[in-house]
Amino acid sequence: MFKSLLSLSLFAATALAQSAAIGYPPQGLSVSPGSSLTVQVERPNTLTGSEEVAVVIGLQSCTARPACIDPAELMGDILYNGPFAPVYHEPQNPPYQNFTVQIPSSFQNGTALIGVAHVTLIGAGLYPYLETLNRTITIA
Numbered sequence: 001m002f003k004s005l006l007s008l009s010l011f012a013a014t015a016l017a018q019s020a021a022i023g024y025p026p027q028g029l030s031v032s033p034g035s036s037l038t039v040q041v042e043r044p045n046t047l048t049g050s051e052e053v054a055v056v057i058g059l060q061s062c063t064a065r066p067a068c069i070d071p072a073e074l075m076g077d078i079l080y081n082g083p084f085a086p087v088y089h090e091p092q093n094p095p096y097q098n099f100t101v102q103i104p105s106s107f108q109n110g111t112a113l114i115g116v117a118h119v120t121l122i123g124a125g126l127y128p129y130l131e132t133l134n135r136t137i138t139i140a
Contacts, residue, residue: 019044020055020118022135023096030138034105039079041116041133043086044094051126053119055084057101061139063110071115071132077104084118103139112139 024040031037039057060076062068079101086095116133 019131020116020133021094022114022116022133023093024098025114025135025137027136028138030140031103033103033107033109033139035103036100037103037137039099039101039114039116040096041084041086041099041118042094042096043084043118048123050123051121052084052086053121053128054082055097055099055119056081056117057099058115058117059101059103059107060113060115061108061110062113062136063108068111068113068134068136071113071117071134075115075117076113077107079103107139109139112137 021042021044022040023042024038025031041055043052056075056078057080058071058075058078060068060071060074080099084097086097088095114135114137118131118133120129121127122129
């Protein structure tokens, strides 16, 4: 029983140590339909070996419902789906990759949610790990 709890704790700690983050855009940024937007996905270094697989960036409108839906359940319009290869750009920042995406010109004005699905392989056995991130912006 103790070994099972220890293994589960180590697995959870390893997974948390693999987390990515959205470095840009800032919460609440206002963008226009049809404009380009940079989405920066950061991936801090870890002691555990890992191999990056991909990210998916989606955009969903939140104006037709009381709250945005978690990207783990709905990504919305897919703006990017492909490889993820973060690198150092400035010594004070973690490795990251910028993705320039296009806001659809027909996208509804109001609150919107950028969702990022991050897929990586972790550890010596390279087990798959999926996490979702989100950031609220305004389409105006």
